[in-house]
Amino acid sequence: MHDIRLIRAEPAAFAAGLARRGLDPALAEEIRAADAAWREATAAREAAQAELNRLNREIGIARKAQDAAREAALRAEVATVQARMRGLDPDELRARLDELLAALPNLLDPDVPDGRDETGNVELHRSGEPRVIPGAKQHDELGEALGLMDFETAARLSGSRFVVLKGALARLERALGQWMLDLHTRQNGYTEVSPPYLVHAATVYGTGQLPKFEADLFKAGEKYLIPTAEVPLTNLVAQQIIPEPVTPLRFAALTPCFRSEAGAAGRDTRGMLRQHQFMKVELVSITRPEDSAAEHERMTRCAEEVLTALGLTWRRILLCAGDTGFASAKTYDLEVWLPGQGAWREISSCSNCRDFQARRMNARFKRGKESVFVHTLNGSGVAVGRALIAVMETYQNPDGSITVPEVLRPWMGGMERIGPP
Protein backbone atom coordinates (compact mmCIF):
# COMPACT_ATOMS: atom_id res chain seq x y z
CA MET A 1 0.00 0.00 0.00
CA HIS A 2 1.27 3.41 -0.92
CA ASP A 3 1.08 6.58 1.12
CA ILE A 4 -1.46 8.72 -0.68
CA ARG A 5 0.27 11.80 0.69
CA LEU A 6 3.50 10.88 -1.08
CA ILE A 7 1.57 10.37 -4.29
CA ARG A 8 0.01 13.81 -3.84
CA ALA A 9 3.39 15.39 -3.21
CA GLU A 10 5.33 13.64 -5.98
CA PRO A 11 2.86 12.68 -8.69
CA ALA A 12 5.46 12.62 -11.46
CA ALA A 13 7.84 10.34 -9.58
CA PHE A 14 4.94 8.06 -8.74
CA ALA A 15 3.82 7.84 -12.36
CA ALA A 16 7.39 6.99 -13.35
CA GLY A 17 7.42 4.22 -10.73
CA LEU A 18 4.24 2.76 -12.19
CA ALA A 19 5.77 2.82 -15.63
CA ARG A 20 8.75 0.76 -14.43
CA ARG A 21 6.26 -1.86 -13.31
CA GLY A 22 4.72 -1.85 -16.75
CA LEU A 23 1.55 -0.15 -15.55
CA ASP A 24 -0.31 2.61 -17.32
CA PRO A 25 0.89 5.97 -15.95
CA ALA A 26 -2.66 7.25 -16.50
CA LEU A 27 -3.46 5.31 -13.35
CA ALA A 28 -1.65 8.06 -11.46
CA GLU A 29 -4.14 10.62 -12.74
CA GLU A 30 -7.05 8.35 -11.87
CA ILE A 31 -5.75 8.08 -8.33
CA ARG A 32 -5.21 11.82 -8.07
CA ALA A 33 -8.81 12.45 -9.14
CA ALA A 34 -10.19 9.85 -6.71
CA ASP A 35 -8.17 11.42 -3.90
CA ALA A 36 -9.40 14.93 -4.73
CA ALA A 37 -13.02 13.77 -4.85
CA TRP A 38 -12.70 12.04 -1.53
CA ARG A 39 -11.12 15.02 0.19
CA GLU A 40 -13.70 17.41 -1.15
CA ALA A 41 -16.57 15.25 0.07
CA THR A 42 -14.86 14.76 3.42
CA ALA A 43 -14.41 18.48 3.99
CA ALA A 44 -18.05 19.16 3.08
CA ARG A 45 -19.43 16.44 5.30
CA GLU A 46 -17.28 17.35 8.26
CA ALA A 47 -18.36 20.97 8.04
CA ALA A 48 -22.01 19.89 7.98
CA GLN A 49 -21.42 17.51 10.87
CA ALA A 50 -19.84 20.30 12.91
CA GLU A 51 -22.97 22.34 12.31
CA LEU A 52 -25.18 19.44 13.38
CA ASN A 53 -23.17 18.86 16.52
CA ARG A 54 -23.59 22.48 17.48
CA LEU A 55 -27.36 22.43 16.82
CA ASN A 56 -27.83 19.20 18.74
CA ARG A 57 -26.06 20.64 21.72
CA GLU A 58 -28.38 23.64 21.62
CA ILE A 59 -31.45 21.43 21.41
CA GLY A 60 -30.33 19.79 24.61
CA ILE A 61 -30.03 23.18 26.25
CA ALA A 62 -33.42 24.32 24.94
CA ARG A 63 -35.11 21.18 26.26
CA LYS A 64 -33.59 21.69 29.65
CA ALA A 65 -34.93 25.26 29.61
CA GLN A 66 -38.30 23.93 28.38
CA ASP A 67 -38.18 26.37 25.49
CA ALA A 68 -40.38 24.55 22.98
CA ALA A 69 -40.32 27.32 20.37
CA ARG A 70 -36.54 27.44 20.30
CA GLU A 71 -36.36 23.66 20.10
CA ALA A 72 -38.70 23.60 17.11
CA ALA A 73 -36.64 26.25 15.33
CA LEU A 74 -33.45 24.29 15.94
CA ARG A 75 -35.02 21.09 14.69
CA ALA A 76 -35.97 22.84 11.47
CA GLU A 77 -32.36 23.92 11.04
CA VAL A 78 -31.18 20.38 11.67
CA ALA A 79 -33.42 19.15 8.89
CA THR A 80 -31.86 21.65 6.48
CA VAL A 81 -28.33 20.61 7.30
CA GLN A 82 -29.23 16.94 7.09
CA ALA A 83 -30.65 17.50 3.63
CA ARG A 84 -27.38 19.16 2.67
CA MET A 85 -25.46 16.13 3.95
CA ARG A 86 -27.42 13.65 1.90
CA GLY A 87 -25.61 12.88 -1.29
CA LEU A 88 -22.22 13.29 0.31
CA ASP A 89 -20.60 9.90 0.64
CA PRO A 90 -16.90 10.29 1.38
CA ASP A 91 -16.70 6.70 2.65
CA GLU A 92 -17.67 5.33 -0.72
CA LEU A 93 -15.16 7.61 -2.42
CA ARG A 94 -12.50 6.52 0.02
CA ALA A 95 -13.29 2.88 -0.66
CA ARG A 96 -12.80 3.50 -4.37
CA LEU A 97 -9.46 5.18 -3.67
CA ASP A 98 -8.35 2.34 -1.41
CA GLU A 99 -9.34 -0.18 -4.01
CA LEU A 100 -7.11 1.56 -6.53
CA LEU A 101 -4.24 1.79 -4.05
CA ALA A 102 -4.53 -1.80 -2.82
CA ALA A 103 -4.11 -3.14 -6.34
CA LEU A 104 -0.82 -1.29 -6.91
CA PRO A 105 2.47 -3.15 -6.50
CA ASN A 106 5.35 -1.81 -4.48
CA LEU A 107 7.69 0.74 -6.02
CA LEU A 108 10.99 -0.74 -7.10
CA ASP A 109 14.39 -0.08 -5.66
CA PRO A 110 16.67 1.90 -8.00
CA ASP A 111 19.01 -1.14 -8.04
CA VAL A 112 16.39 -3.23 -9.80
CA PRO A 113 17.20 -3.59 -13.51
CA ASP A 114 14.60 -2.85 -16.14
CA GLY A 115 13.11 -5.82 -17.92
CA ARG A 116 9.83 -7.33 -18.86
CA ASP A 117 10.34 -10.94 -17.75
CA GLU A 118 12.93 -13.36 -16.40
CA THR A 119 15.21 -12.69 -19.37
CA GLY A 120 15.94 -9.31 -17.79
CA ASN A 121 17.21 -10.83 -14.56
CA VAL A 122 20.86 -10.46 -13.66
CA GLU A 123 23.08 -13.20 -12.27
CA LEU A 124 25.20 -11.71 -9.51
CA HIS A 125 27.36 -14.66 -8.55
CA ARG A 126 27.43 -18.42 -8.36
CA SER A 127 28.79 -21.13 -6.13
CA GLY A 128 30.12 -24.12 -8.04
CA GLU A 129 29.60 -24.75 -11.73
CA PRO A 130 26.84 -26.82 -13.33
CA ARG A 131 28.01 -30.41 -13.55
CA VAL A 132 27.00 -32.87 -16.18
CA ILE A 133 26.43 -36.30 -14.65
CA PRO A 134 26.45 -38.87 -17.42
CA GLY A 135 23.15 -40.72 -17.50
CA ALA A 136 21.73 -38.45 -14.82
CA LYS A 137 18.10 -39.08 -13.95
CA GLN A 138 15.46 -36.69 -12.74
CA HIS A 139 14.31 -36.89 -9.14
CA ASP A 140 10.92 -38.45 -9.88
CA GLU A 141 12.51 -41.22 -11.90
CA LEU A 142 14.98 -41.89 -9.09
CA GLY A 143 12.33 -41.74 -6.41
CA GLU A 144 9.87 -44.00 -8.16
CA ALA A 145 12.57 -46.54 -8.95
CA LEU A 146 13.45 -46.60 -5.27
CA GLY A 147 9.78 -47.16 -4.49
CA LEU A 148 9.85 -44.20 -2.12
CA MET A 149 8.08 -41.55 -4.19
CA ASP A 150 4.54 -42.24 -5.36
CA PHE A 151 2.63 -39.83 -7.56
CA GLU A 152 -0.06 -42.30 -8.58
CA THR A 153 -1.24 -42.95 -5.07
CA ALA A 154 -1.14 -39.24 -4.31
CA ALA A 155 -3.29 -38.56 -7.36
CA ARG A 156 -5.78 -41.15 -6.18
CA LEU A 157 -6.00 -39.48 -2.78
CA SER A 158 -5.85 -35.83 -3.74
CA GLY A 159 -5.52 -35.28 -7.49
CA SER A 160 -2.61 -33.93 -9.46
CA ARG A 161 0.33 -32.01 -8.02
CA PHE A 162 0.60 -34.05 -4.83
CA VAL A 163 3.09 -36.70 -3.82
CA VAL A 164 3.44 -39.46 -1.26
CA LEU A 165 6.95 -39.89 0.11
CA LYS A 166 7.88 -43.02 2.00
CA GLY A 167 10.68 -44.45 4.06
CA ALA A 168 14.06 -42.82 3.68
CA LEU A 169 12.75 -40.10 1.34
CA ALA A 170 10.05 -39.11 3.80
CA ARG A 171 12.73 -39.00 6.41
CA LEU A 172 15.02 -37.03 4.14
CA GLU A 173 12.34 -34.38 3.77
CA ARG A 174 11.96 -34.20 7.53
CA ALA A 175 15.74 -34.12 8.00
CA LEU A 176 16.13 -31.23 5.58
CA GLY A 177 13.46 -29.19 7.30
CA GLN A 178 14.76 -29.85 10.79
CA TRP A 179 18.36 -29.20 9.86
CA MET A 180 17.59 -25.91 8.12
CA LEU A 181 15.43 -24.70 10.97
CA ASP A 182 18.11 -25.62 13.48
CA LEU A 183 20.74 -23.82 11.42
CA HIS A 184 18.77 -20.58 11.36
CA THR A 185 17.64 -20.69 14.96
CA ARG A 186 20.91 -21.85 16.49
CA GLN A 187 23.42 -19.97 14.33
CA ASN A 188 21.66 -17.21 12.44
CA GLY A 189 19.71 -15.60 15.26
CA TYR A 190 16.18 -16.42 14.16
CA THR A 191 13.42 -17.15 16.66
CA GLU A 192 11.57 -20.36 15.93
CA VAL A 193 7.84 -19.90 15.42
CA SER A 194 5.06 -22.39 14.96
CA PRO A 195 2.32 -20.32 13.32
CA PRO A 196 -1.27 -21.07 12.25
CA TYR A 197 -1.65 -22.52 8.78
CA LEU A 198 -5.13 -21.06 8.40
CA VAL A 199 -5.51 -17.31 8.53
CA HIS A 200 -8.25 -14.85 7.81
CA ALA A 201 -8.50 -12.53 4.82
CA ALA A 202 -7.10 -9.46 6.58
CA THR A 203 -3.89 -11.36 7.32
CA VAL A 204 -3.41 -12.35 3.70
CA TYR A 205 -4.25 -8.81 2.66
CA GLY A 206 -1.48 -7.54 4.93
CA THR A 207 1.27 -9.32 3.04
CA GLY A 208 -0.30 -8.46 -0.31
CA GLN A 209 -1.60 -11.79 -1.65
CA LEU A 210 -5.08 -10.32 -1.38
CA PRO A 211 -7.05 -8.84 -2.99
CA LYS A 212 -5.21 -9.32 -6.28
CA PHE A 213 -4.10 -12.94 -6.08
CA GLU A 214 -7.03 -14.71 -4.51
CA ALA A 215 -7.04 -17.29 -7.32
CA ASP A 216 -3.63 -18.57 -6.17
CA LEU A 217 -4.88 -19.40 -2.70
CA PHE A 218 -6.73 -22.33 -1.19
CA LYS A 219 -9.64 -21.54 1.04
CA ALA A 220 -11.11 -23.57 3.89
CA GLY A 221 -14.44 -22.11 4.91
CA GLU A 222 -13.85 -18.42 5.39
CA LYS A 223 -10.15 -18.87 6.08
CA TYR A 224 -7.18 -19.19 3.78
CA LEU A 225 -4.45 -21.81 3.84
CA ILE A 226 -1.11 -20.06 3.98
CA PRO A 227 0.73 -20.04 0.64
CA THR A 228 3.92 -19.40 2.63
CA ALA A 229 4.80 -18.84 6.28
CA GLU A 230 5.67 -15.29 5.25
CA VAL A 231 1.98 -14.56 5.79
CA PRO A 232 1.63 -15.45 9.48
CA LEU A 233 5.23 -14.54 10.39
CA THR A 234 5.11 -11.05 8.92
CA ASN A 235 1.70 -10.49 10.44
CA LEU A 236 3.07 -11.19 13.91
CA VAL A 237 3.55 -7.42 14.14
CA ALA A 238 0.31 -6.46 12.35
CA GLN A 239 -1.77 -3.80 14.13
CA GLN A 240 1.03 -3.33 16.64
CA ILE A 241 3.23 -0.51 17.78
CA ILE A 242 6.36 -2.38 18.84
CA PRO A 243 9.43 -1.09 20.65
CA GLU A 244 12.05 0.24 18.24
CA PRO A 245 13.69 -2.83 16.62
CA VAL A 246 17.27 -1.66 17.11
CA THR A 247 18.34 -5.12 16.07
CA PRO A 248 15.93 -6.70 13.58
CA LEU A 249 13.27 -9.10 14.82
CA ARG A 250 14.01 -12.40 13.09
CA PHE A 251 11.49 -15.22 12.80
CA ALA A 252 11.86 -18.65 11.23
CA ALA A 253 9.27 -21.35 10.71
CA LEU A 254 9.01 -24.72 9.04
CA THR A 255 5.52 -25.06 7.61
CA PRO A 256 3.58 -26.60 4.80
CA CYS A 257 2.62 -24.16 2.04
CA PHE A 258 -0.54 -24.44 -0.03
CA ARG A 259 -0.84 -23.00 -3.52
CA SER A 260 -3.52 -23.52 -6.10
CA GLU A 261 -1.02 -22.88 -8.94
CA ALA A 262 -3.92 -21.47 -10.89
CA GLY A 263 -1.75 -19.84 -13.51
CA ALA A 264 0.56 -22.81 -13.98
CA ALA A 265 -1.65 -25.18 -15.92
CA GLY A 266 0.55 -27.55 -17.88
CA ARG A 267 3.77 -26.16 -16.40
CA ASP A 268 6.12 -28.44 -14.47
CA THR A 269 3.55 -31.19 -14.37
CA ARG A 270 6.20 -33.81 -13.92
CA GLY A 271 7.72 -34.66 -10.55
CA MET A 272 7.42 -32.73 -7.33
CA LEU A 273 8.82 -29.43 -8.53
CA ARG A 274 5.48 -27.63 -8.48
CA GLN A 275 3.02 -29.01 -5.96
CA HIS A 276 -0.17 -27.81 -4.32
CA GLN A 277 1.47 -28.55 -0.97
CA PHE A 278 5.11 -28.39 0.02
CA MET A 279 7.28 -27.82 3.07
CA LYS A 280 9.35 -24.67 3.38
CA VAL A 281 11.53 -22.99 5.96
CA GLU A 282 10.69 -19.32 5.87
CA LEU A 283 12.69 -16.42 7.26
CA VAL A 284 11.10 -13.08 8.14
CA SER A 285 12.77 -9.95 9.48
CA ILE A 286 11.20 -6.83 10.91
CA THR A 287 13.55 -3.85 10.85
CA ARG A 288 13.87 -0.12 11.07
CA PRO A 289 13.80 1.63 7.68
CA GLU A 290 17.51 2.36 7.79
CA ASP A 291 18.38 -1.30 8.43
CA SER A 292 16.38 -3.15 5.81
CA ALA A 293 18.90 -3.02 2.97
CA ALA A 294 21.67 -4.57 5.09
CA GLU A 295 19.21 -7.11 6.51
CA HIS A 296 18.24 -8.10 2.99
CA GLU A 297 21.85 -9.01 2.22
CA ARG A 298 22.22 -10.83 5.50
CA MET A 299 19.04 -12.82 5.01
CA THR A 300 20.06 -13.84 1.52
CA ARG A 301 23.41 -15.05 2.82
CA CYS A 302 21.58 -17.11 5.46
CA ALA A 303 19.69 -18.85 2.67
CA GLU A 304 22.84 -19.31 0.60
CA GLU A 305 24.53 -20.89 3.57
CA VAL A 306 21.99 -23.69 3.42
CA LEU A 307 22.76 -24.45 -0.20
CA THR A 308 26.49 -24.28 0.30
CA ALA A 309 26.39 -26.56 3.33
CA LEU A 310 24.38 -29.08 1.31
CA GLY A 311 27.07 -28.98 -1.36
CA LEU A 312 24.67 -27.82 -4.05
CA THR A 313 25.53 -25.67 -7.03
CA TRP A 314 23.66 -22.39 -6.92
CA ARG A 315 23.59 -18.84 -8.16
CA ARG A 316 22.15 -15.56 -6.95
CA ILE A 317 19.87 -13.67 -9.31
CA LEU A 318 18.72 -10.08 -9.00
CA LEU A 319 15.19 -10.00 -10.36
CA CYS A 320 14.35 -7.35 -12.92
CA ALA A 321 11.37 -5.00 -12.79
CA GLY A 322 8.99 -7.33 -14.58
CA ASP A 323 9.83 -10.36 -12.46
CA THR A 324 9.81 -8.74 -9.01
CA GLY A 325 6.84 -9.74 -6.88
CA PHE A 326 3.90 -7.51 -6.01
CA ALA A 327 4.92 -6.58 -2.46
CA SER A 328 8.66 -6.45 -3.03
CA ALA A 329 10.90 -3.48 -3.76
CA LYS A 330 13.87 -5.71 -4.51
CA THR A 331 14.19 -9.48 -4.73
CA TYR A 332 17.07 -11.92 -4.95
CA ASP A 333 16.25 -15.39 -6.19
CA LEU A 334 18.55 -18.28 -5.45
CA GLU A 335 18.60 -20.90 -8.13
CA VAL A 336 19.98 -24.36 -7.71
CA TRP A 337 21.41 -26.53 -10.45
CA LEU A 338 19.44 -29.71 -11.06
CA PRO A 339 21.75 -32.19 -12.82
CA GLY A 340 18.91 -34.54 -13.69
CA GLN A 341 16.86 -31.85 -15.34
CA GLY A 342 19.92 -30.01 -16.56
CA ALA A 343 18.45 -26.68 -15.49
CA TRP A 344 18.62 -23.92 -12.88
CA ARG A 345 15.52 -23.82 -10.71
CA GLU A 346 14.41 -21.33 -8.08
CA ILE A 347 14.84 -22.66 -4.56
CA SER A 348 14.67 -19.44 -2.56
CA SER A 349 13.40 -15.92 -2.98
CA CYS A 350 14.47 -13.14 -0.63
CA SER A 351 12.59 -9.87 -0.76
CA ASN A 352 12.79 -6.49 0.86
CA CYS A 353 9.25 -5.15 1.03
CA ARG A 354 10.28 -1.95 2.82
CA ASP A 355 7.17 -0.36 4.37
CA PHE A 356 4.73 -1.69 1.76
CA GLN A 357 3.36 -4.55 3.85
CA ALA A 358 3.71 -2.57 7.07
CA ARG A 359 1.29 0.03 5.74
CA ARG A 360 -1.20 -2.64 4.75
CA MET A 361 -1.10 -4.24 8.17
CA ASN A 362 -0.44 -1.07 10.13
CA ALA A 363 2.74 -2.28 11.82
CA ARG A 364 4.76 0.47 13.44
CA PHE A 365 7.33 1.26 16.08
CA LYS A 366 7.69 4.27 18.33
CA ARG A 367 10.60 6.60 17.80
CA GLY A 368 10.31 9.54 20.16
CA LYS A 369 6.85 10.91 19.51
CA GLU A 370 6.70 9.51 15.99
CA SER A 371 5.12 6.25 14.95
CA VAL A 372 7.22 4.84 12.12
CA PHE A 373 6.23 2.00 9.80
CA VAL A 374 8.56 -0.97 10.12
CA HIS A 375 10.25 -2.56 7.14
CA THR A 376 9.51 -6.21 6.44
CA LEU A 377 11.61 -8.79 4.66
CA ASN A 378 10.99 -12.39 3.81
CA GLY A 379 13.00 -15.17 2.29
CA SER A 380 12.92 -18.90 1.88
CA GLY A 381 15.60 -20.53 3.90
CA VAL A 382 14.95 -22.70 1.80
CA ALA A 383 12.11 -24.56 0.09
CA VAL A 384 12.31 -28.09 1.48
CA GLY A 385 10.59 -29.86 -1.41
CA ARG A 386 12.93 -28.36 -3.94
CA ALA A 387 15.95 -28.95 -1.73
CA LEU A 388 14.96 -32.61 -1.67
CA ILE A 389 14.89 -32.64 -5.45
CA ALA A 390 18.26 -30.92 -5.68
CA VAL A 391 19.85 -33.32 -3.21
CA MET A 392 18.46 -36.35 -5.04
CA GLU A 393 19.62 -35.20 -8.44
CA THR A 394 23.00 -33.95 -7.24
CA TYR A 395 23.85 -36.95 -5.06
CA GLN A 396 22.52 -39.69 -7.33
CA ASN A 397 24.73 -42.67 -8.01
CA PRO A 398 24.84 -44.76 -11.18
CA ASP A 399 22.98 -47.59 -9.44
CA GLY A 400 20.06 -45.29 -8.66
CA SER A 401 20.91 -44.87 -4.99
CA ILE A 402 21.37 -41.48 -3.37
CA THR A 403 24.23 -40.50 -1.11
CA VAL A 404 23.07 -38.60 1.96
CA PRO A 405 24.92 -35.28 2.25
CA GLU A 406 27.28 -35.21 5.21
CA VAL A 407 25.46 -32.46 7.10
CA LEU A 408 22.14 -34.32 7.05
CA ARG A 409 23.42 -37.63 8.41
CA PRO A 410 22.88 -36.78 12.07
CA TRP A 411 19.24 -36.07 11.16
CA MET A 412 19.05 -39.34 9.21
CA GLY A 413 20.12 -41.56 12.06
CA GLY A 414 23.56 -41.84 10.50
CA MET A 415 22.27 -43.14 7.17
CA GLU A 416 24.84 -42.58 4.41
CA ARG A 417 23.01 -43.83 1.39
CA ILE A 418 19.43 -44.24 0.29
CA GLY A 419 18.99 -47.43 -1.67
CA PRO A 420 16.04 -49.60 -2.59
CA PRO A 421 14.17 -50.80 0.50
Add this chain to the structure above:
RNA sequence: GGACAGGUGGCGGAGUGGUCGAUCGCGUCGGUCUCGAAAACCGAAGUACCGGCAACGGUACCGUGGGUUCGAAUCCCACCCUGUCCGCCA
Protein backbone atom coordinates in the same frame (compact mmCIF):
# COMPACT_ATOMS: atom_id res chain seq x y z
C1' G B 1 -21.58 -27.45 19.30
C1' G B 2 -24.84 -25.80 23.91
C1' A B 3 -25.59 -22.41 28.34
C1' C B 4 -24.28 -18.27 30.94
C1' A B 5 -20.98 -13.76 31.64
C1' G B 6 -18.21 -10.03 29.48
C1' G B 7 -15.65 -6.61 25.65
C1' U B 8 -14.65 1.39 27.74
C1' G B 9 -7.99 5.15 27.10
C1' G B 10 -0.98 1.65 28.78
C1' C B 11 -3.56 -1.18 32.90
C1' G B 12 -7.68 -1.38 36.49
C1' G B 13 -12.43 0.38 36.70
C1' A B 14 -16.99 4.15 36.57
C1' G B 15 -20.48 5.77 33.34
C1' U B 16 -27.89 3.37 30.93
C1' G B 17 -30.21 9.13 25.89
C1' G B 18 -27.99 15.63 25.70
C1' U B 19 -21.78 20.65 26.65
C1' C B 20 -18.82 12.61 27.55
C1' G B 21 -13.12 11.98 24.22
C1' A B 22 -15.41 10.09 28.46
C1' U B 23 -15.28 10.52 36.59
C1' C B 24 -11.59 8.07 39.34
C1' G B 25 -7.25 4.99 40.71
C1' C B 26 -2.54 2.94 39.13
C1' G B 27 1.29 3.53 35.87
C1' U B 28 4.02 7.32 32.52
C1' C B 29 6.19 12.29 31.75
C1' G B 30 7.38 17.53 33.60
C1' G B 31 7.81 20.62 37.99
C1' U B 32 8.05 21.99 43.47
C1' C B 33 10.51 20.07 47.75
C1' U B 34 15.58 17.34 48.64
C1' C B 35 22.70 16.99 48.91
C1' G B 36 20.26 13.07 46.05
C1' A B 37 16.11 9.83 46.20
C1' A B 38 11.38 8.27 48.26
C1' A B 39 6.89 10.36 49.93
C1' A B 40 3.73 14.47 49.33
C1' C B 41 1.90 18.33 46.36
C1' C B 42 1.20 20.93 41.45
C1' G B 43 0.81 20.11 36.34
C1' A B 44 0.92 17.42 31.44
C1' A B 45 -0.39 13.55 28.55
C1' G B 46 -4.75 9.15 23.38
C1' U B 47 -5.03 7.72 18.06
C1' A B 48 -6.31 8.60 12.98
C1' C B 49 -7.88 11.70 9.13
C1' C B 50 -9.15 16.63 6.73
C1' G B 51 -7.94 21.99 6.27
C1' G B 52 -3.71 25.39 7.43
C1' C B 53 3.38 27.55 6.23
C1' A B 54 2.19 27.57 11.28
C1' A B 55 -0.41 28.73 15.64
C1' C B 56 -4.65 26.33 15.39
C1' G B 57 -9.51 24.61 13.79
C1' G B 58 -12.69 20.52 12.42
C1' U B 59 -14.30 15.33 12.17
C1' A B 60 -14.15 10.38 13.75
C1' C B 61 -12.95 6.61 17.35
C1' C B 62 -16.04 3.30 24.15
C1' G B 63 -15.09 -4.99 20.16
C1' U B 64 -17.03 -4.69 14.54
C1' G B 65 -21.04 -3.47 11.26
C1' G B 66 -26.00 -1.84 10.76
C1' G B 67 -30.49 0.53 12.96
C1' U B 68 -33.75 3.88 16.18
C1' U B 69 -33.34 9.29 17.54
C1' C B 70 -32.77 16.23 16.51
C1' G B 71 -28.88 13.74 19.57
C1' A B 72 -26.05 7.00 21.22
C1' A B 73 -20.44 4.61 25.21
C1' U B 74 -25.64 4.41 26.91
C1' C B 75 -31.59 1.71 23.38
C1' C B 76 -32.41 -2.30 19.21
C1' C B 77 -30.39 -6.10 15.58
C1' A B 78 -26.45 -9.01 13.52
C1' C B 79 -21.57 -10.54 13.76
C1' C B 80 -16.58 -11.18 15.98
C1' C B 81 -13.63 -12.07 20.18
C1' U B 82 -12.62 -13.40 25.42
C1' G B 83 -13.86 -15.95 30.06
C1' U B 84 -16.53 -19.89 32.84
C1' C B 85 -19.34 -24.43 32.81
C1' C B 86 -21.23 -28.66 29.82
C1' G B 87 -20.62 -31.88 25.50
C1' C B 88 -17.05 -33.74 21.94
C1' C B 89 -12.06 -34.42 20.85
C1' A B 90 -5.75 -34.90 19.22
